[in-house]
Amino acid sequence: MTILREVITVKRPVDEAFAYVADFTTTIEWDATALKAVKVTPGAIAVGTRFLVTCAMPVGSIDIEYTVAELEIPNRIVLSGKSKLFDIEDTITFATVSGGTKINYQAEFKFGPLVGSLSGMMQSGLDKMGRESLAGLKKALNNRFPAPKYDGAANVADRLIIPKLARFTRHGYTRGRKHWNPISADLRGKHMLITGASTGLGHASALELARRGAELTLVMRNPIKAKAVKAEILRETGNENVAIEIADLSLLAHVDALAERLLSAGRPIDVLVNNAGALYNERLETSEGLEASFALLLASPYRLTLALKPLLQAAGRARVINVVSGGMYSQKLSVKNLVSDTSDGYSGSVAYAKAKRALMVVTRHWASAWRGDGIAVNAMHPGWADTPGVQTSLPLFHAITRFALRSPAEGADTIVWMAAATEASKLSGQLLLDREPQTLYLLRGTQEAPAERKKLLQFMEDFAPVDAPNDAAQKQAHAG
Ligand SMILES: NC(=O)c1ccc[n+]([C@@H]2O[C@H](COP(=O)([O-])OP(=O)(O)OC[C@H]3O[C@@H](n4cnc5c(N)ncnc54)[C@H](OP(=O)(O)O)[C@@H]3O)[C@@H](O)[C@H]2O)c1
Incomplete structure (x- = not known):
């Protein structure tokens, strides 16, 4: 012995x-x-x-x-x-x-x-x-670790598109994790709200954060799936502190009603994860007359985050995590073309990427505007992960890249780190992949001018209240 x-x-x-x-x-x-x-x-x-x-x-x-x-x-x-x-x-x-x-x-x-x-x-x-x-x-x-910095060596790789894209695969995750620090922060008593937790990255984040003891509010649109997710989390982790909210986040009326319920409950929110998303291959309009990509990927997280700001402030040092996409690298911000008015020339991936690019700009704006409010605002992109969303919206891409894709948990790892790691609270205004700050622009000519950023922020600020959906749709059509 x-x-x-x-x-x-x-x-x-x-x-x-x-x-x-x-x-x-x-x-x-x-x-x-x-x-x-x-x-x-x-x-x-x-x-x-x-x-x-x-x-x-x-x-x-x-x-x-x-x-x-x-x-x-x-x-x-x-x-x-x-x-x-x-x-x-x-x-x-x-x-x-x-x-x-x-x-x-x-x-x-x-x-x-x-x-x-x-x-x-x-x-x-x-x-x-x-x-x-x-x-x-x-x-x-x-638990004394420095916050990661955007590093110069990675910067060189940023100019080389293929190596950069290779990092979106499982290879990037495997490479990244060799340098990661442990996450031992105590999450008990931390209230985290995650949208789109029924499948994919939101679901994987919810499971992992529940396992680490966080108190969760999960927003899903399907009550049957929601009930099953809550039961699964309890079964797998023993965490009983999981509340469910039902909302179709492509409808601003639902976003407003959700925010109202949360505000009247008054429970501070330590972490808000704006994760719900979809790529619509065909142009869709919501029943409120908004183009669906714009509604779900930009207007919804924008409105929800602004409405919940008092609860974020009340938490002390809150974190907002906006899930964007590496797809945004393909698009330059354009307020005029943010919303596709007609099916002519509509491309689901372009509409998706434009909305994600705009959400990144909003992320940076909030990060600096809310510095004094104790709210850190960052975005992350998960790389390419094998989720139901990718399987159904991008079947060809999925078929070709299947073996190189990350698992949902690997794609969600950076969300978990941003929500849980003590040192992550020191970051704001960043885009992260594999727990590291990333460049915002990969392709020449995709960097927006400050005036375009201002235009976007004004457009979002002016965005019509939901009780006047027609105005909202009109504003979209005439954006810019
Ligand atoms: N997977 C990737 O490789 C990848 C890459 C880049 C970015 N992303 C981003 O990561 C986030 C999660 O994507 P995922 O890959 O995990 O996709 P997913 O498996 O399709 O999950 C998306 C989640 O969003 C929810 N959702 C969709 N439309 C909604 C609506 N109108 N109202 C409320 N919830 C809604 C879905 O609910 P239902 O189950 O009811 O549909 C689901 O819970 C998205 O923002 C996506 O753009 C993913």
């Missing part, structure tokens, strides 16, 4: 340190040997919860199946692990000390007969691994 013991002290309250470690999937963020860590059983962490952790060992990678054997929240957790080469028992205790928490970590290895004879030789390697892992845990829990 080989026993490793390490003791660290971290500057975090005991319940936060415990919650982070007890969800053993976080080993991927702090254990230098962990290659993959997944929770196998659904529900809140409890005795019997199982995790599968794949570790890099000198003999190659091995899978360790851990089961929570004992749990005394927030002071002690015992995990028993089984693998082909050894059994392991991790006993982790947490005690409040002045200024933080003392964590005592003991790992007891029982090697099988094949490896047993070598265990003495392996002791020093195991000791080193133990020390490095606990140093990683200390770093994760002390």
Whole structure:
């Protein structure tokens, strides 16, 4: 038998340190040997919860199946692990000390007969691994990371279209994650509102943020899907703090009614994720007479965010996350052409990209205008992720790129980071991909003039109230 013991002290309250470690999937963020860590059983962490952790060992990678054997929240957790080469028992205790928490970590290895004879030789390697892992845990829990900056090397790549587009694929995610810092922020009590949480990126973000303890309000248009998502989140994460709001966000009357309900409930919003979206291959008009891409992708998040500003302000340091698209790189802002008036020459991808480009401009405007209000406003684009939206709107693109696409969780990772990471609150006015600020323009000639930005902001500000939809439609048609 080989026993490793390490003791660290971290500057975090005991319940936060415990919650982070007890969800053993976080080993991927702090254990230098962990290659993959997944929770196998659904529900809140409890005795019997199982995790599968794949570790890099000198003999190659091995899978360790851990089961929570004992749990005394927030002071002690015992995990028993089984693998082909050894059994392991991790006993982790947490005690409040002045200024933080003392964590005592003991790992007891029982090697099988094949490896047993070598265990003495392996002791020093195991000791080193133990020390490095606990140093990683200390770093994760002390949670002092700088905000990422737009970097010059990436800037060179920005001028090379193909490498830039390659980063939209799963390859960009895999490359990015090598440098990422752990997210150990305590999200309990943080109220986050996510639009479009029934599928794709919104759904993946909701699941992950719920797993991390956030209190969610999920906006969906389909009550049946909404009920199923709420039940799924409870089943998978044990998080009971999930509220549902039903709204068709392409209808401004629904946006207004949603905002009114939220305002009258008066619950501060720490994070607003404007994620709902769709690419309409055929020109559609909403029942309010608005072109659907414009309505859903720009007018709706614009109106919702403005209406919810008092609740964002009330949260103290709130974050708005606007989900845009790499597709916006193809378009220059043009207020005149923001809305397609007729089906003639209508292109779904162009209408989509123009609306996303405009939302990026609005994001930057709010970021600077709301600096004094304690609201950080950023945009992100997920790269290319395999979601129902991509499958149905872009079937050819999906068929060609299928194997290179990110999973919804990989596409949603930056949303989760922007909502959860402490250092992300230091950013405002940025466009992010894979947790890194990105260039706003990729193609020559797509940079708008300041006057065009001003025109957009004026147009959006003047946008007709929803009780006069015809005026709104007229304004659209005569924009610019
Ligand atoms: N996937 C990608 O590669 C990619 C790339 C760039 C940008 N994006 C952006 O990422 C966001 C999420 O897209 P996704 O790929 O996850 O698409 P998705 O799987 O189609 O999910 C879109 C979500 O938006 C909701 N939604 C659509 N129209 C709505 C409406 N009128 N009212 C309320 N909710 C509505 C959908 O609800 P229903 O289930 O009821 O339809 C769904 O929950 C979008 O803003 C999209 O533009 C995605």
